[in-house]
Amino acid sequence: MSKPPVVMISHEMLAPIQAGLEAQGYKVVRRWDMTPNEGAEAQAIVHAGEIVLTPEFLAFLPELKLIANVSVGYDGVDVAWCRARDIEVTHAEGLNAEDVADHAVGLLIASWRDIVRGDQMVRSGGWTMADRMGARPGLKGRKVGVMGLGFIGEAVASRVEAFGMQVSWWGPRPKPDARWPRAESLKALAADSDILVVACRADASNRKAVNAEIIEAVGPRGLIVNVARGSIIDEDALVAALKEGRLGRAALDVFAQEPTPASRWAGVPGTVLTPHSAGTTVDSLPLMIGQCFENLRRFFAGEPLMSPVPD
Known part of the structure; x- marks a missing residue:
């Protein structure tokens, strides 16, 4: 045998x-x-x-x-x-591209509309009628930049377009058949976006590609969503920018170290975090x-x- x-x-x-x-x-x-x-x-x-x-x-x-x-x-x-x-x-x-895209949009909405903070406010007894007047911007008409237009990036773009959002993208290789315009560079994409969604494949070429310069281009009113890999974002720069108000918000499913230490995010404002669960359904x-x-x-x-x- x-x-x-x-x-x-x-x-x-x-x-x-x-x-x-x-x-x-x-x-x-x-x-x-x-x-x-x-x-x-x-x-x-x-x-x-x-x-x-x-x-x-x-x-x-x-x-x-x-x-x-x-x-x-x-x-x-x-x-x-x-x-x-x-x-x-x-x-x-x-x-699992459709599931990852669903999760990305869920993170986007939860962060942009303060859904997690609202839940915590209600549960903690901190809700007052005055809170309703601290309004957030809506989603319609906002600009979403997608980093990486593969299976996941295309699925994200289709979803946010259905919300009436404007889509553009950037990747190292042009895609002549893409439905959305390609930015000249990642920095140009970030600077022109209210929300930057990181959805590209991770490799040696894009390690920490979303660095301090890109993060600051998104800016103090902007949001970065990452459902790709933690290695693509300079996490130290991201945390510093959030603490100092140079980036408005971040919604992350992936991290530089996994599991990410809870202490890493203690006191970091404007964050919605999930445990690398986007692609698992x-x-x-x-x-x-x-x-x-x-x-x-x-x-x-x-x-x-x-x-x-x-x-």
Whole structure:
């Protein structure tokens, strides 16, 4: 009898899918409690793409030939390093874009209209009739800049357009078929936007691209929403700008460090924060896991992979 294929789960958050992998006939090893010998057997890794897999760690896995990301993002994997060593990398291609866009718009509305603060006011007994006169601007006619017009960015743009908002975008590559105008630069996009939504794929080229200059271009009346990756924003600069009033608001689902320390945000005004939950729904998660499993099946069957990451 031939030995079952050996698949490593890279992080404890993925432990719930172990039973499903074993039901498919794989021998599962878990990175957080495996022995060196078990690691040496691993032929594939099931991974959450935001978590870093260092080349130093991967170099000790001589049988490894596939990293199958359950997530859409794969910024924790050095794809070029892997492919130079005949290790393929796959991801969940566009499967949760609608859910992430819904969450982005939810953050946008919650922040812009002070919904979270209003909830806290009511629950704490701090509501007075005078509070109704401290009005916020509405959404219709506001300018939304979208950083990254991929699956998520397009879905965000379509949603906010339905609210009567004006949309523009910026990304490093033009898209001639895009429905919305492309700004000349990220700074130009930020300066012309009431709300900047970060929805791009994270990679080495855009680490801390939303820096102090971009943050200040959005300005003291503006809002930054991030549903991409924490690495894209200079978080220290963001916190400082919020505390000093140089940025009006921030609504974040992703952070430089995850879980982000509660102390990091103590006393930081104008924030709505969620725990990297935008892309995880009971609708999208099974699809993402299913695509990961299909990539594994195809890999071990010698078939073309379903969703390799782009070059």
